[in-house]
Amino acid sequence: MTLCYVTDRKALAGTAGEQIRLLLEKIESAARAGVDWVQIRERDLEGRILAELVLEAIRRVPPGCRILVNDRLDISYATGAGGVHLGEQSLPVADAKRFLRERQAGAKFLVGASVHSVESAQTAERAGPDYVVFGPVFATPSKAGFGEPQGIERLADVCERTRLDVVAIGGITLDNAGACVAAGAKGIAAIRLFQEAEDVKAVVQALK
Numbered sequence: 001m002t003l004c005y006v007t008d009r010k011a012l013a014g015t016a017g018e019q020i021r022l023l024l025e026k027i028e029s030a031a032r033a034g035v036d037w038v039q040i041r042e043r044d045l046e047g048r049i050l051a052e053l054v055l056e057a058i059r060r061v062p063p064g065c066r067i068l069v070n071d072r073l074d075i076s077y078a079t080g081a082g083g084v085h086l087g088e089q090s091l092p093v094a095d096a097k098r099f100l101r102e103r104q105a106g107a108k109f110l111v112g113a114s115v116h117s118v119e120s121a122q123t124a125e126r127a128g129p130d131y132v133v134f135g136p137v138f139a140t141p142s143k144a145g146f147g148e149p150q151g152i153e154r155l156a157d158v159c160e161r162t163r164l165d166v167v168a169i170g171g172i173t174l175d176n177a178g179a180c181v182a183a184g185a186k187g188i189a190a191i192r193l194f195q196e197a198e199d200v201k202a203v204v205q206a207l208k
Helices: 016-033 047-060 073-079 093-102 118-127 141-146 151-160 177-182 200-207
Strands: 002-006 037-040 066-070 083-086 110-115 131-134 165-169 187-190
Touching (some): 002 016, 002 165, 016 037, 016 047, 016 200, 037 047, 047 066, 047 073, 066 073, 066 110, 073 093, 083 093, 093 118, 110 118, 118 131, 118 151, 131 151, 151 177
Parallel strands (some): 002 037, 002 187, 037 066, 066 083, 083 110, 110 131, 131 165
């Protein structure tokens, strides 16, 4: 099962600079605890600052942890990150894949896509992403803008009707993560589960 920590520096206390410092500490801690991917979801940051954040995150995490950058293919590619995660309003997956083919980026660079229905998952599949993130499965403040929770049954439907690896997101906890895997998810992604954990290593061990 793939575990993905999705970042949210604004949920951390302090000034802008302190938030970035704390976020880097959270990223390093989660990565060393065994999280497989860290998705840097800091879309409001200026390009230079985001690139510096990504480079520092790459420097801090162990080799087995992949850094993904939300939306910004340019920054992800330029910094040597492990991939890019694209929302439904981001650069189309097909365009990102073409860009990478032209530069012979290779299979080590992942392109992921967010989906919110079976139809959007099937549309994404035709464009060729390496995985999709589906949600929100359960209620969560960070995904409130995407409507009501989708629930386990819809997650299972998406998993059954696409050949892609599906990562569940939205309100994931230690209590419900197993239900997501039982529904067919190949991984789970979360903000609070990892970012707010008092003992992130214990959380990762319990999940795995």
